[in-house]
Amino acid sequence: MKTNSKHKLLITTTMLAALLVCSAYAALMPNVHAAEMTVQQKGLAVSSDVLGFDLGKYNVTTKEYPQTSAMSYLGVVPQ
Helix, strand or coil, rough: HHHHHHHHHHHHHHHHHHHHHHHHHHHHCCCCCCCCHHHHHHHHHHHHHHCCCCCCCCCCCCCCHHHHHHHCCCCCCCC
């Protein structure tokens, strides 16, 4: 009878310790997500990293076009 009681106590203690460790890990995890790069940032990164341009020497501006104009060129919708 005593060994059965000790066995239950051991299992209960192990389960509670595992639950405590899991909840502490979840509570201490940072809730930060990486920011996504915009299309302009990706273009500038490609220009400097891949093509090797020194963007400090140039006056670089980016422009974002609305989605509707991206689908057509000079008012002509591609077929």
